[in-house]
Amino acid sequence: LQEGLYCIGCGALMQCSDKEEAGYLPMSALQKQLNSDQLLCQRCFRLRHYNEIQPVSLTDDDFIKLLHQVSDSKALIVYVLDLFDFSGSTIPGLPRFVGEGNPIFVVGNKVDLLPKSLKPNKIKDWVRGQLKEQGIKPVDVALTSAAHPANLDALLTTIDDLRQNRDVYVVGTTNVGKSTLINQIIKSKTGVQELITTSRFPGTTLDQIAIPLDDGQSLIDTPGIIKADQYAHQVADKDLKYVLPKNEIKARTYQLNPEQTVFIGGLARFDLIASHSDEKTSATFYFENNLNLHRTKLAGADDFYEKHRGELLAPVPKDKQGLVGHEFTTKTTADLVIAGLGFITLPAGVTVKGYAPKAVSVFLRKAMI
Ligand code: GDP
Numbered sequence: 001l002q003e004g005l006y007c008i009g010c011g012a013l014m015q016c017s018d019k020e021e022a023g024y025l026p027m028s029a030l031q032k033q034l035n036s037d038q039l040l041c042q043r044c045f046r047l048r049h050y051n052e053i054q055p056v057s058l059t060d061d062d063f064i065k066l067l068h069q070v071s072d073s074k075a076l077i078v079y080v081l082d083l084f085d086f087s088g089s090t091i092p093g094l095p096r097f098v099g100e101g102n103p104i105f106v107v108g109n110k111v112d113l114l115p116k117s118l119k120p121n122k123i124k125d126w127v128r129g130q131l132k133e134q135g136i137k138p139v140d141v142a143l144t145s146a147a148h149p150a151n152l153d154a155l156l157t158t159i160d161d162l163r164q165n166r167d168v169y170v171v172g173t174t175n176v177g178k179s180t181l182i183n184q185i186i187k188s189k190t191g192v193q194e195l196i197t198t199s200r201f202p203g204t205t206l207d208q209i210a211i212p213l214d215d216g217q218s219l220i221d222t223p224g225i226i227k228a229d230q231y232a233h234q235v236a237d238k239d240l241k242y243v244l245p246k247n248e249i250k251a252r253t254y255q256l257n258p259e260q261t262v263f264i265g266g267l268a269r270f271d272l273i274a275s276h277s278d279e280k281t282s283a284t285f286y287f288e289n290n291l292n293l294h295r296t297k298l299a300g301a302d303d304f305y306e307k308h309r310g311e312l313l314a315p316v317p318k319d320k321q322g323l324v325g326h327e328f329t330t331k332t333t334a335d336l337v338i339a340g341l342g343f344i345t346l347p348a349g350v351t352v353k354g355y356a357p358k359a360v361s362v363f364l365r366k367a368m369i
Helices: 027-033 042-050 061-069 083-089 094-098 120-133 152-163 178-188 237-241 301-308
Strands: 075-082 104-109 140-143 167-171 196-200 205-214 218-221 250-258 260-264 268-275 282-285 291-297 325-330 332-337 342-346 349-357 361-365
Touching: 027 325, 061 094, 075 083, 075 094, 075 152, 094 104, 094 167, 104 120, 104 178, 120 140, 120 361, 140 152, 140 282, 152 167, 152 178, 152 282, 178 218, 178 237, 218 282, 237 282, 250 260, 250 291, 260 282, 268 282, 268 291, 268 301, 268 325, 325 361, 342 349, 349 361
Parallel strands: 075 104, 075 167, 104 140, 167 218
Antiparallel strands: 196 205, 205 218, 250 282, 260 268, 260 291, 268 349, 282 342, 325 349, 332 342, 332 361
């Protein structure tokens, strides 16, 4: 690879080390293709032969360059967010980058993970409230589940109504399910010849992938932006299933006394430090269903973690540095969020501590459920 081989599809420098990054090809496939002049990275290969888009990611700088391109054109921005990892999937400063006049249509994905009893309008209001804090006023909010797209037609109709002869740019961070969604859209549209790889955004390593729309405009898939604080980057591949749940999350409620601790596998920890009330504190945990919760006394919790990490308390983060604690006192009903892993719904007037690896954000937000 020293001479620098480039993919004829997207122009990315070929590499065999990181399958999430542009230009990836497994070593075995590279060796097979070495003598051909048609070297394709895995992503372009799948696009060409299976009509399937694979996720690929960009660094912040390249992504911001890409968004600036969008701001120079007349576009509808479809902003895909993960309802289960809302903060981890937001793109800071998005409206600034996409240009004043370009409307933003928010698609809250993975609605299948939230309790079925939760009313869609309540979720949408909560989404609007969270976006308002970031200065985003979407033209519309839709909920979807790209993995089980029962309402894909309705979503496409909304996009068509909102775009008014504009190109459509689909943006999102990695792991929000953007590729899954685009692949569903491709499936529901005609086929192979529909897909075109158009010219590269200057300064980025990747071509954009465009799906032609009826009036000559395009629906354009943009690479996912990597957010280093997403929990997915903290676990080994085999443990990703605990961070990217597949099924409706079951609420698990504990009645806790002060000075009790609950471990969330070996990935995170929750301490109830104090409560204003004499009653037990009801804490409801929303985490992947197979992630074991383990209650113990706060006093011995540090030693307990050291002794049982990787066994009783499993899985554990890749990084062996241990967990960092963040203390909060709730003023209203609130969620203590372990970004990208899940959250704990708490009553007002409790002092708590949430622990996660150093790179992962831990914070309080308005209760979602
Ligand atoms: P991208 O990085 O945004 O392109 O994300 P992907 O499409 O690769 O999806 C990331 C992960 O989320 C994968 O494990 C998908 O199976 C999962 N996923 C995508 N859409 C949904 C959904 O609607 N519900 C659930 N539960 N998981 C989803």
